[in-house]
Amino acid sequence: MASAKSNLEAFGPLLHGTARAWRLKLDERLKPMGLSQAKWRTLLHLSVARGPLTQSEIAALLGIEEPTLVILLHRLEDDGWVTRRNAAHDRRCKTVHLGRRAQRVISQISAEAFRLRHELLDDIPVSELRTCMRVLAKICGKAERRNGTSHRNSAAPHVHVGRDGRNENGNPIRTKN
Secondary structure: OOOHHHHHHOHHHHHHHHHHHHHHHHHHHHHHHOOOHHHHHHHHHHHHOOOOEEHHHHHHHHOOOHHHHHHHHHHHHHOOOEEEEEOOOOOOOEEEEEOHHHHHHHHHHHHHHHHHHHHHHOOOOHHHHHHHHHHHHHHHHHHHHHHOOOOOOOOOOOOOOOOOOEOOOOOEOOOOO
8 A cells, every 4th residue: 555655756756747748749739830849838938928038037937047048049039930139127138029920820839739738638627627726836836935936927827717617817727527
């Protein structure tokens, strides 16, 4: 019989494996659009941010070092996916903006992400999803406070799930009970 401690030790690997499998599944679907995981993840973070992101904010969201991000941004900029501008608050800092090419495909990326989300969550009851999301939000909040990484464009935004299974925008979290 497995102890409670060994069950808890499985939590981290399960969480990491689930996130990785989800990203790989979406990556597989977006490859025909010429988008690698590094590209589509960057574009999605930019598209949902509350404002322009700095290079250091993007690196933190992606979980990569800034020098690695700079190489990625050079490729994205050369291919017309993003543009970089001097930040209004600090000329030494660059903000990254979606380019015309990205603006045309963001809706396609979002639609594919939406389809995948529904495929993966469709048969899970809304009450279980609500509980899961509350728990994950608490864990993320604690981790961000302790690591000092919490900032305005957090990787784990606050998500309200209403009793009807819809988010704060009225969009359904899932499609069936």
